[in-house]
Amino acid sequence: MEYKSVRGMDDLLPQDAWIWHDLEAKARREFESSGYSEIRTPILEDTSVFVRGIGETTDIVTKEMFTFQDRKERSLTMRPEGTAPIVRAYIEHALLARSPISRLYYIGPMFRAERPQKGRLRQFFQIGAEVIGSNSPFADIEIIAQVDGLMKSFALKDYKIKLNTLGCKADKAKFAKALKDYLADKSSRLCDDCRARMEKNVLRVLDCKNESCKDVVRESPNVIESLCGGCVEHFEKVKSNIESLGIRFEEAKNLVRGLDYYTGTVFEVTHTALGGQDAIGAGGRYDNLVKDMGGADVGAVGYALGIERMIIALIAEGAHPKDGDIIYIATLGDAAKLEGIKIARSIRHGIESDGLVVLTDAGDTSLKSQLRSADKSKARIVILLGEDELKQGKVAIKDMSGKNPQVMVSFGDVVEEVRKALC
Ligand SMILES: [Zn+2]
Ligand SMILES: [Zn+2]
Incomplete structure (x- = not known):
């Protein structure tokens, strides 16, 4: 018998460890110097944490989770992302009672049963951060500035920050309706996946990679038209202040995220080295998640960066090990x-x-x-x-x-x- 690692789950070999250490050390320095503390949640959670947190109809929950029954027939899932478990821990350990604002970061493996390809593995590692307890646009600004700061400390150059907003829950529903109306007579031009999404998760049609679908959504309604006054003001503040900080970004009206919990600001970091799947990280606001999972009504914003994807970008930009003596x-x-x-x-x-x-x-x-x-x-x-x-x-x-x-x-x-x- 010839033993091999599980498909889509790679070994980290000694000759490649340096770049992981370099990234992690720089990230920790950035986090700690900004007052963020590390949180480590278990790899396994009750499946309901993700079904409730990420959303029943999302791609992750419907087809990408490693879910199994343990010996007592409890349904457990290997975490596909970091935010839902952190919110679970935040509520369970009453972190709100310790401090009105929690600044948290994490580094660790996530698991999704996707078809393995370049930059997409079944076990992949993320570096992420969350600010829980603030509705202020300045929390969004802090988070986006941190992502930009991380890119700079990793010495990455060819990255781009794309920015959009989904509005609050009501705006998001209004926008979903407008989009559904717009797509109603165009469904024949959509791929099978998107036709299914129209019913369950219409916003996801906007980030389909299928050329015909991209064509259809080019002229689709702009989310800005569905925003309430408060959300317009919030988004304007985020944009003007990031601009004042000299952070390059571009607005992307069709940027949505594949997780239900996002509301308000959403963003993505892309890099040319990644090709079609060009995101090296993404994040946004999730103002309803803590409450939805049984906690207080507090706003939150966060993001995750894919370590393997950043490494592809770093190698493409010519990163090499520092020679020590x-x-x-x-x-x-x-x-x-x-x-x-x-x-x-x-x-x-x-x-x-x-x-x-x-x-x-x-x-x-x-x-x-x-x-x-x-x-x-x-x-x-x-x-x-x-x-x-x-x-x-x-x-x-x-x-x-x-x-x-x-x-x-x-x-x-x-x-x-x-x-x-x-x-
Ligand atoms: Zn709103
Ligand atoms: Zn499609």
Whole structure:
């Protein structure tokens, strides 16, 4: 039997880990420096959390969830997205009582049973944030500015922020009706999926990728015409203030999101490297979700970015690993090996340098082959410790760049000497 990972669920291999770490570290820095705290919810939830939260008729709930019965015949689902579980936790643990506004972030895997393709996996990772407890347009502005800030800290350039609004619940219903009326005599030009959506989830017709459907909705009613005064004002404030912050965005009248809970501002971040499925992230307001799930009547806004998709974008823009300094300690004999481990530990703890790696020999190989390994790993400094050196209580420090001559130093001076050599 040949074992393989489950279809659409990839291994993260050691040679690719650097970019994940880089992204996650930059994201955490952005979040923590903005007063956002991490929240981790379980992978599994009661299925009802998603049916209620995301919406019974959405694509996710009707065909994309990994749902199964446990041994007690409870229906459980592997989370397909992060917001519904966070709202569940927010209510369950009464976070509102701790603070009127909760600023939360998360990083973790999500699961959807879609057909795997580029940038779309069955286990995929998201970085996301939520601001729960504010109806102010300034929460939307904070969130969109944060997304833009993340793109900048990842050093992504060819991204675009697309912005729209769906209006409040009443506006959304009004807009859905206007759209349905408009589509009524055009259903023959729509794809099968969209004909079904007309009945259950008409807004989704707007983001169908089918060319004929795109043609039909080109002249469809604009959501702006369905907005109440308050929602017009909210959207205007969001747009004018993001513009004042110098954040590039474009209005996209047909931008809707595939989850029922969105109301008000919605946005998407796209990148040219992703092709047809070009979103690397998306978000928006969900002012009714907390109340709908049994909590207080508080407004909220958030987003999620797809890590795999951002990585595709980063690689397309030429991202490459930062080279940290490598120090290789080559040793011969058990006593020297033990001393080598001690020296390695004192360098790791004594020198603060980003990406510094101290390698020791874990095999039983000759000095010569260790030197070959040092060369292969592009070590900047090699520390040699054989039987002679051990007797003298000294090591040889060799600068592989050839800049400095080889020196002999006693064990206690190694850290200082290495620090000098790295400058
Ligand atoms: Zn409204
Ligand atoms: Zn369609």
